[in-house]
Amino acid sequence: MSRQRSIEKIRESEYVTIGELVRLTDTRYSTLKFYTEEGMLPFKQEDTNLTRRYHREETVKRIEEIKKMRNEGMTVLQVKEALANKPY
Template sequence: MSRPRSMDVIENSEFITISELVLLSGMRYSTVKYYTEEGLLPFEQIDSRLVRRYPRIDALNRLNEINLLKSNGLTMWEIKGKILCK
């Protein structure tokens, strides 16, 4: 198991792990994982160990977009339709 990266390193990295995305976004791990499994969050599998790496800026922007749509009263079904039809 690798040593956790510092917040300074995370905030300046192009790609981050799901745990680091949770730290930056303040969301629950299960919520971020759910959005990933629903195809709402962009990620790449960089190595053969199947570790997902999220593009930091794009993933945080997408989480903000989802939160905005949720605050406007849209259901997850409607949010998914809006985001995936872009």
């Protein structure tokens, strides 16, 4: 079992895991998993059995963007549609 990285280390990394994104953005694991399934959070994965890796800076920015849209009154599906037309 691997040790949890410190928040400082996570903040310096180029790529992070979904669990680390939970800590960085204070968003539920299930929500990030759902956004990933919906294609709203792009990730890198060397092999289907290996951990998904997210580009920290871009993904955090994207999650903040999603939160902003939700706070402005958009439903999850409306956010998804809006993001589909935006480059990542």
